Amino acid sequence: MSALIQRLNGAPFVRDMAGPGFAFLAVLIVFSLASPQFLSGATFGSVAFQLPELGLLTLAMLMPIITGGFNLAVTFTANMAGLTVAWILEANGGVDASPEVFAFAVVVAIGVGALAGFVMGLVIAFTRAHPILVSLSMMIFLRGLGEFLTRGGDVSGFPEFLHPIGHGSILGIPVPMLVFLVCVALWHLLLSRSRLGFNTYMIGSNIEATRYSGINTRRVVILVYTLSGAMCAIAGIIMMARFNSVRVGHGESYVLITVLACFLGGVHPDGGFGKALPVFVALIDLQMLSSGLNILGANQHLATAVWGLLLITVMISRWLVLRLRSNFASSRR
Amino acid sequence: MVKFIRTHGTESALLAVIVVISFVLSLVTDRYFTVGNAFDLLNTSSVNIIFAVGLLVVLISGGIDISFAVAASVAQYGTALFIAWIGGGNWAIGLIIAGSIGIGLGCLNAALIQGFAIPSIVVSISTFNVFFGLLMFFTKGVSIYDLPDWLTEHVVLYERQLADGSWIEISLPVLVMAICVVATWTLVTRTTIGRQLYAFGDNPEGARRFGVNIAAMRFIAFGWLGLMAGIAGLVQAHYAQEVVPNALYGRELDVLAAVVLGGARLGGGKGTVLGCVLGVMLTQITQNGLNLMGVSPFAFKMIVGAIILIAITLSNARIERLLPFLSRKGA
Amino acid sequence: MALFPEMTVAENIGFSEVVGHGLRLVDYGRIRAIALEALAKLGVSLDVDAPLKEFPIAQRQIVAIARALVGEARVVFMDEPTASLTQSETDHLLDIVRNLSASGVAVVFVSHRLAEVLEISSRITVLRDGRLVGVYPAEGMTQSKITELMTGRTFEAKVRAAPRADRPVVIEVDGLSRPGQFSDISFKVHEGETLGITGLLGAGRTELAMTLFGMLKPAAGRIRLDGREVRFSSNRDAIDAGIAYLSEDRLSLGLIQAQSIVDNLVISSLARILSGGLISPGKKTSLVGKWVAELGVKIGKPEDAITTLSGGNQQRIAIAKWLATDPRLLILDAPTVGVDVGARAGIFDIVARLADSGLAIILISDEVPEVYFNADRILHMAQGRVVGSYDPRAYSLHDIEAAVYG
Known part of the structure; x- marks a missing residue:
C-alpha cells in the first residue's frame, strides 16, 4: 500500500490532479446520493453550456497567475471585445449582417482584447509596478470606457446565424463547450510544450535568474498578458452569443471566481507552478456543484458560498496530507 | 522637508499630483477651491478611508484580504437585524455590534491562514465567496429600508456658513473616520504591536527568531481590518440610509487600488496611514473635479482608471531610472 | 540576517524594546539611545534615523552586530558575518571583533574563509558532516591543516602545467x-x-x-x-x-x-x-x-x-x-x-x-x-x-x- 502511495506521489500528473480530482469525486458522490436526477444528461447539458464562460476567463487568468501576477481586468476586457463585435455588426446591417462581417468582427475583437492585455503587459514589464495595481486600474478604465460608450445600456439585435454559437450543439456537444475544449487543449500545449510556456513558469519563480539565463523576460511578460487579453475576447464573444446581448458588467462577478478556480486547480498563488488540465477539472467541479445545488433547489448564491467552502476544504486537506506524510516520514526514520 | 521626501517618496509624489490636479481644477472651475467643497470631499471619502486604513494594517503585516468589503456587508446587515430585534439601540450599541461581527469575520480569516498554513490571498478569496454567497442566500437579496432614526438621521457636529454663502459641516462619518485614522496611525507607528507588525511583514523569519508572536500578529492585523470593516459598514448604512446586501460588493478592489497607490507594498513591511489616505483622496478628488467640470458621470471611472494607470507608469518608471541600483540590490 | 530593511537603524538595533512587553507605546527616545550606545561600543557612527535599506550590506552587518550587543551581551554568535563583504570591509569588521573580545565579550565566529578564522581566533573548532572533529589552539594552525581536518583528505595544491602555445x-x-x-x-x-x-x-x-x-x-x-x-x-x-x-x-x-x-x-x-x-x-x-x-x-x-x-x-x-x-x-x-x-x-x-x-x-x-x-x-x-x-x-x-x- 505504501509502495503504491509512493508511486502515485512520484507521478507528477497524479500529484497535480490530487486536489481537484478528489473534489470531483466528492461532489459526484454527494450529489448522486442526494438526488437521483444528478447523474443525468440534463446535468451534463447545463454544465456544458455554463462552464465555457467562466472557463475561458479562467484560462485568461491562469497564465498571469503562473508568472506571479494577476489580470483582474478579465471580465471587462471580455465585455469590450463583445461590444466591439456588437458595434461592427450594428454598423453593418444589425440583424442582417453577413457571416463575413461577423468573422471580421471576431478578428477585430480579439485584437481589442489583445491590445488591452498588451498595454498591461507593457506597463508591468517596463515599470515593475505590481500586476494587481496595473490590472486593477485597467479594469477600472475599461469599465468606465464601456459604461461611457454604452451609457450603461445593452447592445443587442444580432443576426440569426449567431444563435448556434451560443446555443447549438455539434455531435451532442454544445458549441461553447467545443470552443472551450479547443482553448483548454491549446493552453495545455502552450504551457507544457512551448518555449513561451516554459519561460512563463521560470519567470513566476524568479524573473531575474530567468533574465540571466538569456531569456527576454519583458517579451515573455508582454506576450503572457497579450494572450490573456485575447482569451478574454474569446470569452466575451461566447458570452455575447449566449446572452444575445452585450452589457458592460456582464459576468463581473466572475473575476474572483476565476482566481478561485485557479487555486482550486493547484496553481501556486505566488506563481511558478500550475497546469491547465487540473484547472479544467477544478472548473468542472465548480460547475457540477452549482448544477447539483440547483437541482436541489438552491440558488446560485448558495453555490458561490459552497465554492468558497470547497476551496478551503481542499486547502485544509492538502495541509493534513502534508502533515501526515511528514509524521509518517519522521516515524520511519 | 528634504528628509520627508526621501523617506516618504510615494506620499510626496501623491501629494504633488493632488496639488497639481487641484490647481488645474481651481482654474477651470470656480467651485472647486472652496472650503465647502473640501468638506464635501471628506464626507464622501469617509467610508473608503476607514476601509483603507484597515486594509493597510493587513498589507503591512504581509497579508492581503479581499473579503473585507463583503464582511462589512455582513456586519451591516447583522447589525440592522439586531437593532430591529432589540427595537431601538443607539450609535454605541450599533458600533459595538458591527465591530464585533467584523472582528469575528477577520479572525476567521486569520485562523484559517495561521491554522492551516494557507496563503492569505487563497483564504480571503474563499471567504469572500462564502460571506457574500451566504449573505445573499439567507437574505434573499432583500434590502432593509426600515432603519431606526438614530442611524438614518444626518448628524452634523459642526457647521458654519461662510462669507461666500456656502456651508461647511463636519458630519458624524467624518468624525468616525478621523477617529479610525488616528487610532490606526497610533497603532502602527506608536505602539510596540505596530512596530512588530512592520517587522513581521518586512522579514517574517527574522521577526519569528526575535520572538515576535506570529499568530498574534495575524489575528491583530485581520482583526483590526475586521473592526474597521464593521465600522465602515455601519457608517455606509448611515450614509446611504438603507442596508442593501450587495451595496459594498466590488468595493474591495477600489480600496485595494487606492491603498497600494498610496505606497503600501503587497508583500508587507511598508506603507503609511498618510499615503493610504492620499491614495483614496486622489481618486475622490479626480471624480469630484470631473463632476464640477460637468463631465458625464459615465466618463468618471474611465478617467480615474487612466489617471491611476498613468500615475503608476510615471512614478515607477521614474524611480527606476533615477535609482537603478534599487532594482538590482533589492533582490 | 534577521534584520528589517524598511525600519530605521535605531529600531533595528533596539528591536528588543518592542518585543515581549505586550501592548505599550514605543519609546523612540530610549530606542535611539540604546542604538547610539551600542554603535559607540563598536566605535562606529551611523545615521540611526535612516531606514536600514539605504545602507550597504557591510554596514547592515555592523547593525546586526550592534544589535547583538544590546543588553550587556556576554557571548556574541556570528554566523558567516563576512560572506558578502569586501576585503577592506572585512578588515574593519575584524577590528570590531577584536575590540569586542578585548572588552571581555566572548565571540563565536563561524566562517568558511580560513584566513579570517586564523587571524581572529584564539581557538578553532572544526566540524565535519555535523560531527565535532576537534578543538585546536589557533597558534600553529595553518590553512592547509584546517582544510585537511575539515575534509578528512589532504590536498596537494599544484599550479597548472604550461598550456600549449599554438592554440588559436x-x-x-x-x-x-x-x-x-x-x-x-x-x-x-x-x-x-x-x-x-x-x-x-x-x-x-x-x-x-x-x-x-x-x-x-x-x-x-x-x-x-x-x-x-x-x-x-x-x-x-x-x-x-x-x-x-x-x-x-x-x-x-x-x-x-x-x-x-x-x-x-x-x-x-x-x-x-x-x-x-x-x-x-x-x-x-x-x-x-x-x-x-x-x-x-x-x-x-x-x-x-x-x-x-x-x-x-x-x-x-x-x-x-x-x-x-x-x-x-x-x-x-x-x-x-x-x-x-x-x-x-x-x-x-x-x-x-x-x-x-x-x-x-x-x-x-x-x-x-x-x-x-x-x-x-x-x-x-x-x-x-x-x-x-x-x-x-x-x-x-x-x-x-x-x-x-x-
Whole structure:
C-alpha cells in the first residue's frame, strides 16, 4: 500500500490532479446520493453550456497567475471585445449582417482584447509596478470606457446565424463547450510544450535568474498578458452569443471566481507552478456543484458560498496530507 | 522637508499630483477651491478611508484580504437585524455590534491562514465567496429600508456658513473616520504591536527568531481590518440610509487600488496611514473635479482608471531610472 | 540576517524594546539611545534615523552586530558575518571583533574563509558532516591543516602545467571601458586556456564579466570573438555567439531554486531541444542524463527542485546549464561561493577538464589561491583597471597575495 502511495506521489500528473480530482469525486458522490436526477444528461447539458464562460476567463487568468501576477481586468476586457463585435455588426446591417462581417468582427475583437492585455503587459514589464495595481486600474478604465460608450445600456439585435454559437450543439456537444475544449487543449500545449510556456513558469519563480539565463523576460511578460487579453475576447464573444446581448458588467462577478478556480486547480498563488488540465477539472467541479445545488433547489448564491467552502476544504486537506506524510516520514526514520 | 521626501517618496509624489490636479481644477472651475467643497470631499471619502486604513494594517503585516468589503456587508446587515430585534439601540450599541461581527469575520480569516498554513490571498478569496454567497442566500437579496432614526438621521457636529454663502459641516462619518485614522496611525507607528507588525511583514523569519508572536500578529492585523470593516459598514448604512446586501460588493478592489497607490507594498513591511489616505483622496478628488467640470458621470471611472494607470507608469518608471541600483540590490 | 530593511537603524538595533512587553507605546527616545550606545561600543557612527535599506550590506552587518550587543551581551554568535563583504570591509569588521573580545565579550565566529578564522581566533573548532572533529589552539594552525581536518583528505595544491602555445585565440578584448566601473581593459584568452581575474570586491570584475556577456554595454573598446568583432544587444546574443556566464549569486541569479533540476538545466538551450517548434520531452531527458553523468552530479529525480541539492551539486548543475549551450568561452564568477571546501576541488576538476577539452575559461575570484592554482594566467584588477598580470609558474602565491590584499 505504501509502495503504491509512493508511486502515485512520484507521478507528477497524479500529484497535480490530487486536489481537484478528489473534489470531483466528492461532489459526484454527494450529489448522486442526494438526488437521483444528478447523474443525468440534463446535468451534463447545463454544465456544458455554463462552464465555457467562466472557463475561458479562467484560462485568461491562469497564465498571469503562473508568472506571479494577476489580470483582474478579465471580465471587462471580455465585455469590450463583445461590444466591439456588437458595434461592427450594428454598423453593418444589425440583424442582417453577413457571416463575413461577423468573422471580421471576431478578428477585430480579439485584437481589442489583445491590445488591452498588451498595454498591461507593457506597463508591468517596463515599470515593475505590481500586476494587481496595473490590472486593477485597467479594469477600472475599461469599465468606465464601456459604461461611457454604452451609457450603461445593452447592445443587442444580432443576426440569426449567431444563435448556434451560443446555443447549438455539434455531435451532442454544445458549441461553447467545443470552443472551450479547443482553448483548454491549446493552453495545455502552450504551457507544457512551448518555449513561451516554459519561460512563463521560470519567470513566476524568479524573473531575474530567468533574465540571466538569456531569456527576454519583458517579451515573455508582454506576450503572457497579450494572450490573456485575447482569451478574454474569446470569452466575451461566447458570452455575447449566449446572452444575445452585450452589457458592460456582464459576468463581473466572475473575476474572483476565476482566481478561485485557479487555486482550486493547484496553481501556486505566488506563481511558478500550475497546469491547465487540473484547472479544467477544478472548473468542472465548480460547475457540477452549482448544477447539483440547483437541482436541489438552491440558488446560485448558495453555490458561490459552497465554492468558497470547497476551496478551503481542499486547502485544509492538502495541509493534513502534508502533515501526515511528514509524521509518517519522521516515524520511519 | 528634504528628509520627508526621501523617506516618504510615494506620499510626496501623491501629494504633488493632488496639488497639481487641484490647481488645474481651481482654474477651470470656480467651485472647486472652496472650503465647502473640501468638506464635501471628506464626507464622501469617509467610508473608503476607514476601509483603507484597515486594509493597510493587513498589507503591512504581509497579508492581503479581499473579503473585507463583503464582511462589512455582513456586519451591516447583522447589525440592522439586531437593532430591529432589540427595537431601538443607539450609535454605541450599533458600533459595538458591527465591530464585533467584523472582528469575528477577520479572525476567521486569520485562523484559517495561521491554522492551516494557507496563503492569505487563497483564504480571503474563499471567504469572500462564502460571506457574500451566504449573505445573499439567507437574505434573499432583500434590502432593509426600515432603519431606526438614530442611524438614518444626518448628524452634523459642526457647521458654519461662510462669507461666500456656502456651508461647511463636519458630519458624524467624518468624525468616525478621523477617529479610525488616528487610532490606526497610533497603532502602527506608536505602539510596540505596530512596530512588530512592520517587522513581521518586512522579514517574517527574522521577526519569528526575535520572538515576535506570529499568530498574534495575524489575528491583530485581520482583526483590526475586521473592526474597521464593521465600522465602515455601519457608517455606509448611515450614509446611504438603507442596508442593501450587495451595496459594498466590488468595493474591495477600489480600496485595494487606492491603498497600494498610496505606497503600501503587497508583500508587507511598508506603507503609511498618510499615503493610504492620499491614495483614496486622489481618486475622490479626480471624480469630484470631473463632476464640477460637468463631465458625464459615465466618463468618471474611465478617467480615474487612466489617471491611476498613468500615475503608476510615471512614478515607477521614474524611480527606476533615477535609482537603478534599487532594482538590482533589492533582490 | 534577521534584520528589517524598511525600519530605521535605531529600531533595528533596539528591536528588543518592542518585543515581549505586550501592548505599550514605543519609546523612540530610549530606542535611539540604546542604538547610539551600542554603535559607540563598536566605535562606529551611523545615521540611526535612516531606514536600514539605504545602507550597504557591510554596514547592515555592523547593525546586526550592534544589535547583538544590546543588553550587556556576554557571548556574541556570528554566523558567516563576512560572506558578502569586501576585503577592506572585512578588515574593519575584524577590528570590531577584536575590540569586542578585548572588552571581555566572548565571540563565536563561524566562517568558511580560513584566513579570517586564523587571524581572529584564539581557538578553532572544526566540524565535519555535523560531527565535532576537534578543538585546536589557533597558534600553529595553518590553512592547509584546517582544510585537511575539515575534509578528512589532504590536498596537494599544484599550479597548472604550461598550456600549449599554438592554440588559436577565442576572445580578444581591447580597451574595454565603462565609466565608473572599469576602464581600458585588454586581454586575450586562447582555446584551452584559463584566465584568472582577481581583485577585491568592487574592483569591477563582475561588471566586466556582465559586459562580455552582453548584459551591460561598453562605452568604449572592442570585443573580438574568434577574430570577428561582436556587439551584443542582450545576453541572448552573447549566448548565441558562444559566451556563457556563471553568476556569482547562485541562489538568486544563477539558478531558479524552486524549479526542477531538469528545467534549470535546459533553460538556456531551449532551442536545442525543440522538435516541430515544441519542446521535446525525450530530448530534454536525454540532455539531462548526459550532463548529470558527465559532471557526476548527485541528484534524486530530475524533477526534484534545485533546493534538494547541496551547494556543490547545485553549482555543477549551473555549470551544466551553460555547457548545454555549447559555449566557446565560459566565464565563472566566484564559482565556489557557498560550496564547501571538500566539493570545491571537484568543481575545479571539472573546470580543468573543460579547459583541456578546448574551452576558453575566465575564472573570477577574490580568493587569490583559487586563481593561482587553477588558472594559466592571472590578471589583478583594482578600481576598474588591470594593475598586474602574473604567470603562476613564475610567481609565488605569497607575492600575488601581497599585491592583491596588501
